[in-house]
Amino acid sequence: MYAVIHTGGKQYRVEQGERLEVERLVGDEGSELELTPVLLVDGDSVLATRSQLSGATVKAKLVGAARGPKIDGFTYKPKSNNRRHYGHRQDLSVIEITGITGPTKGRAKAKAKTSSTDDADAESSTGEG
Numbered sequence: 001m002y003a004v005i006h007t008g009g010k011q012y013r014v015e016q017g018e019r020l021e022v023e024r025l026v027g028d029e030g031s032e033l034e035l036t037p038v039l040l041v042d043g044d045s046v047l048a049t050r051s052q053l054s055g056a057t058v059k060a061k062l063v064g065a066a067r068g069p070k071i072d073g074f075t076y077k078p079k080s081n082n083r084r085h086y087g088h089r090q091d092l093s094v095i096e097i098t099g100i101t102g103p104t105k106g107r108a109k110a111k112a113k114t115s116s117t118d119d120a121d122a123e124s125s126t127g128e129g
Contacts, residue, residue: 001015001016001040001041001042001043001100001102002014002015002041003015003037003038003039003040003041003056004037004039004040005035005036005037005038005058006036006038007022007023007025007035008022008023008024008025009023010022010023011038014058014097014100015097015100016097016098016099016100017096017097018096019063019094019095019096019097020095020097021092021093021094022092022093022095023090023091023092023093024065024090024091024092024093025062025093025095027062027093028062029062029063029064029065030062030063031061031062032059032060032061032062032098033059033060033061033062033095034057034058034059034060035057035058035059035060036053036056036057036058037053037056037057037058037100040052040056040100040102042102047102047103052103053103054103055102055103055104056101056103057100058097058099058101059097059098059099059100059101060095060096060097060098061095061096061098062093062095063094063095063096064093064094065091065092065093065094066092066093067089067090067091067092068089068090068091068092069089070087070088070089071087071088071089072085072086072087073085073086073087073088074086
């Protein structure tokens, strides 16, 4: 089973036990995160729509922090002695995927049954029907 998650403006394909570097996330080292999958693949079944993915979660643990590679930049304008050097290193968070859970079909059916019986009870208690 694997999932595709969306964080930091990027999408990542993840499996349980995998470590990856993502854009900086808020939280302390060792804290648990819950991410919403965009796609969930379990054998032959592929879940991709919001209704199919309702209740599906990807649990992760924040392992630490890292920094990305340095990006050096240089701009200049000819004939004007205008030159500028700049650099950037992106802050990253290292996360470990601890679990991928699919949607629970039984809960949705149970909720639908209880809501329909609640509606019937409400109608019978008002004297209408």
